[in-house]
């Protein structure tokens with residue numbers, strides 16, 4: 683199975699480095715700059731030399747010749763990317779590596795692949811993993827979601843490396859939701875920590891955030907077990923507790939009243955708006971998501987957000 687990674691940002695580069703442990707890999711990027719000559723992604727992973735087995739190209743047709751293609755572009759860019767290159771991607775195994783829900787439709791990456799490249803086998807790779815950890819060869823466990831069980835098994839075999847252990851599921855909706863929503867809750871946790879509300883407040887937000895993830899998952903017919911796994915609970919814990927996370931750091935800056943660099947990829951901001959709109963359409967109660975949507979749109983500050991959460995009617999856990 684030949685493998686290419688499309689998108690040479692932090693995550694795409696890290697996955698490509700790791701997969702080189704199994705054989706040659708092609709990495710495509712529109713901004714590969716000097717990567718080909720310096721053999722390092724200086725902008726994203728400056729301390730991680732690129733292995734010899736990694737072929738870097740800006741020729742999308744060359745990269746799309748592989749049978750298995752990892753899509754590592756940001757969530758809100760995925761549909762446009764697929765539309766632009768659909769002819770090259772028909773019939774391939776396409777593995778989404780982005781986390782989030784599309785702001786205009788509320789759809790996750792697997793659904794978007796199915797809409798834009800209907801002849802492809804759509805899968806998702808998600809779970810607790812910082813690009814820098816993967817690129818350095820640190821042990822990482824991820825979820826590979828694909829509705830076609832045979833394809834899921836084949837992809838699990840093909841994409842597992844010495845340090846990257848993949849579990850598989852056919853519940854792609856659950857896998858998508860976990861990765862999307864944990865970023866929203868991480869913004870909430872960062873905001874609470876940035877505002878000095880303390881570790882207990884963070885634990886409460888993380889736990890009640892997990893309840894929101896499960897509530898939405900039930901509504902969308904995802905498996906509760908998937909949400910309790912790496913792609914849900916696992917990634918929630920990682921992202922809500924580490925300032926390596928850009929979503930958590932955006933929250934911190936909101937809580938501290940600092941500006942945040944809006945060019946940084948922070949998937950939870952758009953996803954909060956997408957999920958909040960979805961919740962309003964379906965009459966679903968997702969209060970933490972609602973306040974995060976308010977925070978990222980500057981409609982609310984952290985103090986009023988916390989006050990509104992604490993003033994909610996008392997209920998059974």
Ligand SMILES: NC(=O)C1=CN([C@@H]2O[C@H](COP(=O)(O)OP(=O)(O)OC[C@H]3O[C@@H](n4cnc5c(N)ncnc54)[C@H](O)[C@@H]3O)[C@@H](O)[C@H]2O)C=CC1
Pocket residue numbers: 689690691692693694711712713726754755756757759762763779780781782811812813814946947949
């Ligand atoms: N960085 C990390 O630790 C992890 C990231 N992810 C996910 O991976 C996805 C990508 O994130 P990162 O690689 O970290 O972001 P990044 O900001 O480092 O890289 C994004 C890359 O996508 C490229 N890109 C943007 N729009 C494009 C378009 N229209 N066509 C082609 N290329 C385009 C950019 O040029 C850039 O190279 C996100 O959904 C993120 O949630 C998942 C797990 C870990």
Ligand SMILES: O=C(CO)COP(=O)(O)O
Pocket residue numbers: 781809810811812865917920921926927928929930947948949
């Ligand atoms: O998804 C991630 C870890 O699993 C990376 O988190 P950030 O996008 O918040 O940096």
